[in-house]
Amino acid sequence: RKEVEQDPGPFNVPEGATVAFNCTYSNSASQSFFWYRQDCRKEPKLLMSVYSSGNEDGRFTAQLNRASQYISLLIRDSKLSDSATYLCVVNKKDTDKLIFGTGTRLQVFP
Amino acid sequence: DVKVTQSSRYLVKRTGEKVFLECVQDMDHENMFWYRQDPGLGLRLIYFSYDVKMKEKGDIPEGYSVSREKKERFSLILESASTNQTSMYLCASSSPAPVMLFFGEGSRLTVL
Numbered sequence: 001r002k003e004v005e006q007d008p009g010p011f012n013v014p015e016g017a018t019v020a021f022n023c024t025y026s027n028s029a030s031q032s033f034f035w036y037r038q039d040c041r042k043e044p045k046l047l048m049s050v051y052s053s054g055n056e057d058g059r060f061t062a063q064l065n066r067a068s069q070y071i072s073l074l075i076r077d078s079k080l081s082d083s084a085t086y087l088c089v090v091n092k093k094d095t096d097k098l099i100f101g102t103g104t105r106l107q108v109f110p
Numbered sequence: 111d112v113k114v115t116q117s118s119r120y121l122v123k124r125t126g127e128k129v130f131l132e133c134v135q136d137m138d139h140e141n142m143f144w145y146r147q148d149p150g151l152g153l154r155l156i157y158f159s160y161d162v163k164m165k166e167k168g169d170i171p172e173g174y175s176v177s178r179e180k181k182e183r184f185s186l187i188l189e190s191a192s193t194n195q196t197s198m199y200l201c202a203s204s205s206p207a208p209v210m211l212f213f214g215e216g217s218r219l220t221v222l
Contacts (some may be wrong), residue, residue, distance in 0.1 A: 032209065043200055043213035044153070087152070091209055097168070098209060100145075102152035 001026055004090050006101035013108055017078045021104045023088030024070045032091035033064055033071050037084045038103065044087055047073075078108045113137070116201050116214035123221050129188040131217050133201030141204045142184035143211065144168075144176060146197040153200065159184055191221045 006023045013019045025033075033050035048055065050062040050071050061074040071090075075082055088101035117132035135142065143158040145168075155168030157176040165176050173195060177185045184203075188195055198218050202211040 034210065036211075043216050044211075045213070046210055049210070089211075097155060097158070098211060100153040102150060 002101075003027060003099045004088055004101040006088050006104045008102060009105040009107075011104065011106050013078050013106070015078055015080060015108055015110055017108075018074065018076050019078055019106065020072055020074045021086055021088075021106075022070050022072050023101055023104075024068075025088075025090045025099075026069070027090070027092060028066075028069060030069075030090045030092060033062075034089040034091075034098075035060075035062060035071075035073050036087040036089055036100075038087055039084050044100075047086070075106075078106075080108050080110065082106060083108045114201060114203055114212050114214035116199075116217050118217050119215060121217060121219045123191050123219065125190075125192060125221060127191050127221075129191050129219065131186040131188075131199055131201075131219070133184045133186070133203075133214055134182050135184075135203035135212070136182065137203065137205075137212070138181065139203035139205050139212075140181070141206060141209065142178065143202045143204075144174075144184065144186045145200045145202065146170070147200055147216075148197050156186065156199075188219075191219075193221050195219065196221045 035047040036044040037047045038044040054063045059076045063072045085103040085105045087103045113136045144156045145153045159178045175187045201214040
């Protein structure tokens with residue numbers, strides 16, 4: 001079983017739609033969680049950290065469910081510019097190593 | 111803003127050649143990393159470094175070595191390039207806990 005698993009998609013949604021991605025992780029000792037965004041042929045960039053209580057940044061909401069070992073990303077009012085691959089990233093306890101999922105591709109159409 | 115600069119965006123090398131990929135960061139970060147990214151496999155950690163002259167193997171170190179002589183610079187070396195090392199190579203830096211990575215633009219290596 002992969003340490004971090006994501007549905008590869010693609011998720012094709014119209015502008016204005018709400019879309020959600022989930023990511024599951026296998027190591028219950030994982031401590032830190034992040035969502036990164038990667039545009040085609042570009043480097044990954046940090047989108048947001050995921051906190052235990054859940055957190056929101058504008059149209060983006062991240063949630064953590066430790067009991068079920070998954071994190072989620074919700075995007076409201078999708079824009080064309082949200083089209084990208086979203087990478088789920090998990091940090092092992094007591095280490096600076098980050099484990100990346102293979103990404104979920106989102107395509108927003110007019 | 112954190113700036114991570116990789117020396118070459120695109121390289122084409124022949125099997126058996128030695129390849130140097132250089133990475134420089136300007137934020138005085140202790141941690142630096144080298145990943146490779148392949149379709150369907152995601153980002154995989156090759157090597158990382160917590161400090162000058164210090165290095166640790168990641169998940170796929172075979173066929174690679176690294177050098178960190180100065181805090182801001184982390185080099186990835188392919189002693190004898192092979193076709194299965196054709197990939198996108200991404201360098202990143204971070205401060206310690208919580209680890210948040212800042213990536214360079216990537217170096218796309220093709221080995222013929």
